[in-house]
Amino acid sequence: MNPSPNLFLVGPTGAGKTTIGQRLAAHFGLPFVDLDVEIASRYGDTVTAIFKREGEAGFRSRESAHLDEFSRHQGIVLATGAGAVLDPLNRDALISRGTVLMLGVDVDEQLDRLRDDGTRPMLAGDDRRGRLQSLADNRNHLYEDIADLIFHGRHEGVDSALPRAIALLERHWKRC
Ligand SMILES: Nc1ncnc2c1ncn2[C@@H]1O[C@H](COP(=O)(O)OP(=O)(O)O)[C@@H](O)[C@H]1O
Numbered sequence: 001m002n003p004s005p006n007l008f009l010v011g012p013t014g015a016g017k018t019t020i021g022q023r024l025a026a027h028f029g030l031p032f033v034d035l036d037v038e039i040a041s042r043y044g045d046t047v048t049a050i051f052k053r054e055g056e057a058g059f060r061s062r063e064s065a066h067l068d069e070f071s072r073h074q075g076i077v078l079a080t081g082a083g084a085v086l087d088p089l090n091r092d093a094l095i096s097r098g099t100v101l102m103l104g105v106d107v108d109e110q111l112d113r114l115r116d117d118g119t120r121p122m123l124a125g126d127d128r129r130g131r132l133q134s135l136a137d138n139r140n141h142l143y144e145d146i147a148d149l150i151f152h153g154r155h156e157g158v159d160s161a162l163p164r165a166i167a168l169l170e171r172h173w174k175r176c
């Protein structure tokens with residue numbers, strides 16, 4: 001079904017890269033890898049703890065190393081973290097080693113989905129809306145630049161989004 005070696009999910013925090021990625025992998029019968037989970041398990045720590053101990057720069061260098069490693073696999077679904085696209089080498093690896101699916105989401109929906117979620121260090125502190133807006137301003141064009149496909153998240157649950165995402169991918173792969 002997938003003529004491309006891998007499926008890479010990119011997009012803002014809370015867009016559903018982890019959740020939808022897992023469900024897409026199950027649907028297509030492919031192994032699922034979440035970059036953040038791999039980083040956390042490799043260092044026996046949470047992403048939040050790595051941010052606290054090493055700062056964002058420390059996390060980013062681990063993220064780039066893991067992205068390079070896992071993007072070389074064949075036939076996986078890989079959920080990246082929202083900031084993985086900041087490094088141009090990461091963007092090149094994603095573009096050249098698989099189909100890049102951007103999951104888009106607006107700030108209101110992010111606020112809603114992540115209301116009770118305290119696990120995202122980039123959102124720590126006050127003014128979540130302002131932080132999300134500035135992350136969107138800085139990053140959305142990077143996702144769009146590398147995406148083969150863009151899935152626009154609506155105000156709907158995962159069960160309703162999933163078949164739309166599957167249909168989008170199947171249409172794309174049929175054309176390839
Ligand atoms: N339509 C939807 N698509 C994706 N995630 C959704 C949707 N509706 C609700 N969610 C919820 O949003 C939360 C954030 O999703 P997550 O997969 O962690 O995003 P990401 O990995 O992109 O940061 C999860 O709790 C997920 O169940």
Ligand SMILES: O=C(O)C1=C[C@@H](OP(=O)(O)O)[C@@H](O)[C@H](O)C1
Nearest residue numbers: 012013014036081082083121122
């Ligand atoms: O916005 C970011 O830079 C980050 C997003 C997180 O992933 P999600 O996109 O799954 O939240 C995780 O990689 C880390 O906390 C940094």
Ligand SMILES: [Mg+2]
Nearest residue numbers: 017018079081
């Ligand atoms: Mg995630």
